[in-house]
Amino acid sequence: MTPTRAACAALDAADPVAALRDEFTLPEGVLYLDGNSLGALPRHTAARIAAVVEQEWGQGLIRSWNDAGWYAMPRGLGNRIAPLIGAADGQVVVCDSTSVNLFKVLGAALRLRPGRRTVLAEHASFPTDLYITEGVTGLFDGARTVLLPTAADLDRHLGDDTAVVVLSHADYRTGELLDMAAVTERVHAAGALVVWDLCHTAGALPVELDRCAVDFAVGCGYKYLNGGPGAPAFLYVAERHQADARQPLSGWFGHTRPFAFEPGFEPAEGIGRFLTGTPPLLGLAALDASLDVWEKADLTALRATSLELTDLFLALVEPLGLESVTPREHARRGSHVSLRHPDGYAVMQALIARGVIGDFRAPDLMRFGFTPLYLRRTDVFDAAAHLAGVLASGEWQEERFARKGAVT
Ligand SMILES: Cc1ncc(COP(=O)(O)O)c(C=O)c1O
Known part of the structure; x- marks a missing residue:
């Protein structure tokens, strides 16, 4: 059984890794699942x-x-x-x-x-x-x-x-x-x-x-x-x-x-x-x-949280029927999950329009990165809910989501 959002929030509250999120500046209303492509901005970098x-x-x-x-x-x-x-x-x-x-x-x-x-x-x-x-x-x-x-x-x-x-x-x-x-x-x-x-x-x-x-x-x-x-x-x-x-x-x-x-x-x-x-x-x-x-992060603890986040995402998206090309075994899994969809580019653009940022790798992979330094279980829960919403509504079929930028 997949956990509820409240259960995710409780697990976040008990995880010391979650506190590291305060080290980063993240835009309001954005769920950032692309730290495997461009990491987020640490709070004191600008200064x-x-x-x-x-x-x-x-x-x-x-x-x-x-x-x-x-x-x-x-x-x-x-x-x-x-x-x-x-x-x-x-x-x-x-x-x-x-x-x-x-x-x-x-x-x-x-x-x-x-x-x-x-x-x-x-x-x-x-x-x-x-x-x-x-x-x-x-x-x-x-x-x-x-x-x-x-x-x-x-x-x-x-x-x-x-x-x-x-x-x-x-x-x-x-x-x-x-x-x-x-x-x-x-x-x-x-x-x-x-x-x-x-x-x-x-x-x-x-x-x-x-x-x-x-x-x-x-x-x-x-x-x-x-x-x-x-x-x-x-x-x-x-x-x-x-x-x-x-x-x-x-x-x-x-x-x-x-x-x-x-x-x-x-x-x-x-x-x-x-x-x-x-x-x-x-x-x-x-x-x-x-x-x-x-200096404040423990990689072993981060790895444990990262595996929990990818496990959680895989479980939450399973009912959507998309094929995951990411291995299930922990020992064979990095820190991102890729799901196959024939119109993966458009689906990803529709997600980005909702503030859920992942990326797309040709020909058909939607890539979701899970960076435990600044991602919580509730973010994973919400991102999976948005993906379900985008697929159920068919909003990804809007013409604007098919337009390709230079960087995907
Ligand atoms: C596995 C891998 N190697 C190399 C690169 C590219 O490296 P750079 O553009 O910094 O030369 C990337 C970029 O995403 C990558 O994912």
Whole structure:
């Protein structure tokens, strides 16, 4: 039996995670189920950015590179993200976008396996991962990208020529979560290296990169980490690879002495060699502010609440007869739920018009993200009721809901 709204409210009241909602500014009348695409605005981010603009930039000017600690921020923020993804200090750095970081770590990984030329990636990966993988293999003599029909086909394709495997920890469409420890072990047994894309798990659930002996990982700052639109991304390189790793975008911020202005490239010690150019300070400041929220959050508790929220949503929408492509088993589920509908785009637009914001992934998936930092069980209850209302009324068939924007 599905719970009543009052039962949901009682559970919210008893859940310490629910209090973290006060850390965010959310618009009145909006049920925000898209934190898996763009995280909500933390309450103190605006003041932090204003301070950086007005004081550090406006008053400190170029002195702030030293005086305000700007220069150290990419490594410092990396160390703030590290505990969220199960990494010890000195293995994570914040820079560039996920796409660019994938290019860098994949290039480095291929160079660490010189006799091998195949990179395996999953066919259903977020397309940028495939585009970048093709781009990197195109630059290496004899290298090729082989697409796995699904992650379950990995074992059939792993072989003596496999250099690197690129996989998403949670699938951006279905929300399916892979077993990072088991998959990494199988890749290593074949003598290859693994790159994990953490875009849909960093900040959503506990990730254990060091414990799983992962080689490389990338992820973004604007989804569950709430760093703001286009926030800088992060990358992870296991300490054991750092001394030998050579990334292809060898810019001056990755040089061991950038301010010596020497003509030859000498990589910095450690993770710093994965930096490239001048970091976007305003973006770093917003991400830094959002990471303050994580000082108060316990990822294990968040994960428990997230699973409760997705369980609740799945139970509430079950009577609607929509197919869920999201796994039922907790161990295989990330933090979003995707429901199939042939007119999913229009249904989602009708929901958005009611203030229930999710998104749509072609060809037919309505995606609902459950971010326990700021979502309550009552929100889930109300969102499911709106979905039932939109379907029952047929309002999604209004012409205005079929019009596609550039971003879906
Ligand atoms: C799994 C995954 N990887 C990569 C990206 C894109 O990363 P970026 O645009 O920051 O390069 C996304 C964006 O949604 C994603 O979901």
